[in-house]
Amino acid sequence: MAEKVAALTGNDNYFEDFVAGSRMRHARGTTVGEVENQLMTKLVMNTADAHFNEQRMAATPFGHRLVFGLITGSIVIGLATQDTAENALAEVGLDRLMFRAPVFHGDTLTAYTEVLETRDADRDDAGIVRFKHWGLKQDDTVVFEGEREVLVKRRSHWGTR
Amino acid sequence: MADPDFSTFPLRARGHAYEDFADGQCFDHHWGRTLGQADATLFATAALRFTPLYFNDEYARACGHPGIVVDPLLVLCTVVGLSVEDLSEAGGPFLGIGPVRFLLPVYPGDTLTARSEVVARRQSEKRPGFGIVTWRTEGRNQRGQIVVTCERTNLVARKAPR
Numbered sequence: 001m002a003e004k005v006a007a008l009t010g011n012d013n014y015f016e017d018f019v020a021g022s023r024m025r026h027a028r029g030t031t032v033g034e035v036e037n038q039l040m041t042k043l044v045m046n047t048a049d050a051h052f053n054e055q056r057m058a059a060t061p062f063g064h065r066l067v068f069g070l071i072t073g074s075i076v077i078g079l080a081t082q083d084t085a086e087n088a089l090a091e092v093g094l095d096r097l098m099f100r101a102p103v104f105h106g107d108t109l110t111a112y113t114e115v116l117e118t119r120d121a122d123r124d125d126a127g128i129v130r131f132k133h134w135g136l137k138q139d140d141t142v143v144f145e146g147e148r149e150v151l152v153k154r155r156s157h158w159g160t161r
Numbered sequence: 162m163a164d165p166d167f168s169t170f171p172l173r174a175r176g177h178a179y180e181d182f183a184d185g186q187c188f189d190h191h192w193g194r195t196l197g198q199a200d201a202t203l204f205a206t207a208a209l210r211f212t213p214l215y216f217n218d219e220y221a222r223a224c225g226h227p228g229i230v231v232d233p234l235l236v237l238c239t240v241v242g243l244s245v246e247d248l249s250e251a252g253g254p255f256l257g258i259g260p261v262r263f264l265l266p267v268y269p270g271d272t273l274t275a276r277s278e279v280v281a282r283r284q285s286e287k288r289p290g291f292g293i294v295t296w297r298t299e300g301r302n303q304r305g306q307i308v309v310t311c312e313r314t315n316l317v318a319r320k321a322p323r
Binding site for chain 1: 175192194200203204207208209210211212213214217220223224230233234235237238239241242243245246249250254255256257258259260261262263266311
């Protein structure tokens with residue numbers, strides 16, 4: 001492309017910048033509503049109307065539509081993405097995803113991350129970073145946690161390209 | 162009384178109960194889903210997936226791809242979504258998702274299908290009306306290549322009476 005790709009992403013989140021044990025509270029939160037839950041749940045073909053039938057859910061102990069857990073997880077990882085994968089070449093996998101409390105329309109999610117491990121990859125220009133993520137809602141209840149591995153560019157190879 | 166009397170219309174029920182699952186049982190899930198550029202961009206932006214790999218074709222080409230990569234979280238959500246009617250719609254909430262591996266990139270225009278196998282089932286000790294079932298689900302592209310695998314465990318309602 002015409003300009004350098006490195007100019008499109010930050011310079012503080014290459015593989016070399018991640019240190020096991022470091023922690024971060026991500027800058028932004030997001031309130032979840034019709035777009036995040038109803039639209040995205042249907043977009044991914046989840047047919048369970050517990051996520052989009054308010055009238056039926058009012059008659060259950062939950063009282064309201066539940067946000068689809070993988071949408072909650074995607075948004076929590078999303079809130080962490082600029083800091084953890086803006087310079088990713090690929091996301092490798094996830095593990096130990098737990099959905100610890102229900103999320104409802106109107107709840108606001110924030111994200112926290114710890115770097116668990118960094119290691120070499122099978123290519124020279126990137127390394128693997130393993131993260132632990134937590135998602136909280138406005139009353140500080142942990143609603144989601146999970147681990148994630150990302151293949152992140154090395155500044156030594158990509159920082160001036 | 163309403164005419165017609167809607168209370169007499171039989172319910173076309175969907176989903177499966179705990180007793181419907183057997184160890185090793187396989188499900189080829191319905192429909193499939195072609196993921197387009199708009200799907201990929203909508204998902205990645207609405208989920209705040211702020212890396213240009215998922216929404217900038219030129220950047221993705223510079224990283225060795227033919228264009229944007231479909232957000233792997235959209236791939237996972239879609240493969241799980243396609244499995245919901247067979248596995249968890251009638252049942253109960255997620256308890257957890259185990260190892261998820263993103264094996265190959267997915268590009269706009271690719272068509273995903275989903276298949277699952279029952280890997281474990283047991284009755285819930287805490288909740289007598291429920292069982293706990295674990296499935297291994299895989300998503301394939303239109304060439305039959307596995308692009309994602311995951312294991313998930315749900316609470317699944319038993320058949321009435323509770």
